[in-house]
Every structure is written in C-alpha cells, then in structure tokens.
Amino acid sequence: MNEPLLSIRSLSKHFGGVAAVDGIDLDVPARETVAIIGPNGAGKTTFYNMVSGRMTPSAGQVLLNGRDITGQPPHRISRLGVSRSFQINNIFTEMTVRENVEVALAAFHHHSRRWFNLASRNRPIQEEAESLLERLSIGELSARRAGVISYGDKRLLEIAVVLATRPKLVLLDEPTAGMTPEETRRVTALVKSLADSGDYTFLITEHDMEVVFSLADRILVMHRGKALVAGTPEEVRRHPEVRKAYLGEDDDDQESLSQEAPQ
Amino acid sequence: MKNAILMAVFVVVLAGLVLLPWFTPYFYIFIATEILIMGLFAASFNLIFGYTGMLSFGHAAFFGIGSYATAMLLLHLQWPLVYCLIASVVFGALLALVIGFLSVRLNEVYFAMLTLAFGMMVFSIAHQWRSVTNGSDGIAGFTVGEFGLGLPLTLGNPAVYYHVVLVIVVLASALLYLIGRSSFGMILQAIRQNAERVSFCGLNVRAYRLAAFTIGGGFAGLAGGLMAPFLRVASPEMLHWSTSAEPVLMSILGGTGYFLGPFVGSAIFILLETWITSITHAWMLVLGIVLALMVMFFRRGVLGTFLDWWQERQR
16 A cells, blocks of 8 residues: 555534534545445535535544645645545536636646736647547547536546646546446546556545446445445455445345435 | 628727717717726726626725825826826725725625625715815816826817827726736636636635736726816715616626627717706616616627627628
8 A cells, every 4th residue: 555645534524413424534545546435425525525625624634645734725725736526517617628627727837827918829728728638538629618518528527627737636526427327437437547547546436336346446435424344345345234234235225325315 | 700890890999989079079079988987997897797707886986986096186286197097096906905805705695795885885984084085075176287208188178188088998998808818817707607616726716806806996996087087076976886886787788798898888878878868867767678678688788699699690
C-alpha cells in the first residue's frame, strides 16, 4: 500500500440528533482507487461533502498529505488538489463544451484574474481544453452548447472539468448514475484508463457493483453512517454482513433499502 | 458575413451619433446625452446582473455618489471636469466595495433586499445631512469650467457637452466590454450559470462577485459624474430606489444577454418616456404594459430577441 494521500480520522456529521456520518476512518493511498458503497442514505454524499468542503464536519479530521484541511472552504480544498463531481450534472449549460473546460483551466492557471485579455483568443488554454476533451472521448463535441449534449456526455464533460484543475485526488459521486448500460461501460473504461495511467487517485461512490468491482483497489462499505467493512474487493465480497446488508443476499435487503430516505 | 453586417450597422449608428448635433434640434441632443449616460449606467449594472447573475436593487447609490462627487468638486474646488469624473469613478467603486463586501455573501432575493436596504440608507444620508449635501435641494449652482488635459472645450454648449459624453461613454463601454470578454469576464458568466462549480474549480466566488460589484459601481459613478453637469444639479432623487429600478428595467428591455442590450434599453426607455409623456400622463401605465409583454413573450429583450432571430435565420 502506498502512502495515504487522504486520511480520514473518525469523521462525523450530525443533523439535529441524527448522525448522517458516524465516526468514519479511511485511508486513500496515492494512485489507487477506493470505492465507497452503501444503500441510499448510508451517508456517502454527506461524507463527500465534508471531504470536498461543501459541509463542515461535526467532528473528526480530514488530512491531505498529512495536512489538516478539515472545514476549509471548497475553493481552498480544490486549490490543494481535491476535485469532485456531483451526482447531478454540474456544468455550465449556456457555454460550449470547450468553454466549460476553459473555465476550470483559467481558474487553475490563475488567468481568471486577467481583466483585459480576450478569453476567446487564449490559444494555450483552448488547446489544453481540446486535448482534455479528446482524452475523455468527447473532443468532437467541443463547439456544442453544453446544455444540449446527451446525459452521458454531460457526465464525461463534468469529469473533464474536474480533471482540468489537475487534482491529486478525484472524488466521483456516482459517475454512472442514470446512464444507459452502453454509457456506463464507456465511463467505466475511461475511469479505468485514467486510474491505470497513475496520474490520479480516485475516491468513487457507486451503486453499480460491476463498476465498483472492476475499478476499486479497496472498498469501504457504509451503512447508516457507519463503516461496515473495509478491505479489498475480495474481502468485501466474501463478508457475510455485506452480503446481508447490501449485496442482496438476504430477505431483509429490500426492506432496509426502502427505509432509507433518498439523498 | 453576418458579423460584417452587424459591424456595419454599428459603425453607421456610431457615425450617426457623432453627427447628431448637425441634423437634429437641440431637444434631441439633450435626449441623446441622457440616453448615453443612462446607457452607461445600465451597462455597469448589467455587468453585475447579466454577467454575474446578481440582481442589485441599490445601483443608484453609486450613480448618486458619483453625481455628488463631481457636483461638489465643481462647486467647492472648481476642478477641471476630467478630474471630477475620475473622482466619481473612485467614489462609486469605493462605496460599491463597502456595500458589496457586506452583500455578496448573500444570494438571490437576500442579496437584492440587502442592496435595496443599503441604497435606502445612502439616500437618507444624502437627504438628511444638510450641512454637506444641502438636503433635498441637492448640490446646484456650480459652473462647469474647463475639461482638463489642455483641451479647449466650451462645456456650457450642449452640443459640445454631448460630444464629450459620447467619447467618454464609448471609451468606458469599450473598457467594460473588454472586461466582459476577458478570462475574468468568462469566470463571472460561469458564476451566473453555476457558482458552486466555479468554487469547486478553486476560485473564491465571493471575491469575484465583489470584484464585479465594485467595477460596476465605478462605472455607475462615472455615469453619475457625467449626469451632474448635464442636469446642473446633483439631487437626492438620483440616489432614490426608484432610480435603482431604471437600469434594471433598461437592461431587461434591451436584453441582458448582449453587451449593447442596456444601451438599446436606455434608448427605448427614454424615447418612449419622452414621446408618451407629451401625449398622456399615463407613461407609467404604458411602460408597465411594455415591460409585462417583454417579460412574458420576449425575455431576451429587444436587442436579444432580434439578434437571436437573426442568428437563427442565418443558419
């Protein structure tokens, strides 16, 4: 196991009296892919929101390369190398596909403070945006308006925007949610190739078990805010409680799923 | 082809504006001066609203402070006009920096209400602080001397003053346009569409919103500075919340999606006001009907609707 890039120490979030996330510990080693699974309402998105700065934890610590980033605002955490996607597509719908990536690149290169350059003449940024779109196999869409491309392409575009800030740690929140099987295969293959390139460390939540087991080096299973099991995919697959609580090998399964409020 | 035609139209309109004093009566020179100044005021508002997506109801505060700055500097210190205008920009921007610092942390309706509240406070100060602002009478009785920069201009001549306004408004607008097209401007538009995504790209959205608000305030201050010598008075009405509504209405009339939209809106607003008030007192009723129809059927504004239709036809 490599040095942990991200270390989570007994992270918790309470809403009123309810613990949405309850004392989670997790190490994400550099250049590996860690998946978080669990039924709806298990606290995965709340967990993400705390790591990415969207929510302030009630207790616990988030360490990036050993540095405490707990409770920092999103733009600081992004600058430190953590970038995320959202469950619902989160892009700039009125801009072209390429401009979406250009915004993130301008932010990353500090061009965003230039008042008198012409953004539409910024060749280096445009070329960088094009090559990133090529890498995500949506290069031919670059001049289209982002609001009108297909759902799956929007998800890929959001990943392009996420990668444009050259993150060390990439958080993907259900990257294949709502996709057709064909789109799911495409995104999975892409994330796999990005992970295999060794440039990125991924933390992924996902409902699709096939996707999880094909991508993850390690898996954390969450249930009602707590860590149920953590280990390699093989360990998780064999674990009796996981089979009972999540993988649908028990009659209680449907019931426990339907009791959880959707996020 | 399409861009060439639009460019040609733009050049013809600009040439027409330059030559205006030679073929229209004085009355329309006054109207045109007002259209240009209010157009700049509306365009400065649109940087905040149309670009960055913040609906400010307190923009008159910056227009008004710019107006008072120029009027008081002319009255007490007899500065050349160009330095008064620079002071107006600085005062407008500084006031926007302070109000913006307290306002941009809030979103949507709360931001709108807060800017409205600050606008009312600034109005009250101008209205009540008699020893400095001369209360409801405002600052009057100043004379506009030289322009400065060694230019021999008789600013008392309405045609000359019109040309000064035209040049300053065109230069200021070019600057505002460039800001909108810069990388910074692209970020402002991204913030309007999805502020959360921008902050997750590593930018402090609040700082960018404050920068846009401050720049908008500076340009509004300039517009106010140009207004005082034109009206020969800086009065509290220029800071009133109803004055804050004018750039909002003008931007929506012309179209917030295009840079020149607020200028077109200013022209329509002021020309309609002039023509309709000469026929009937029910100007507000007509304006209300026009605005309601615009918002219901032509949400992109007059210029926006036309350019969208034109672009569609060219395909």
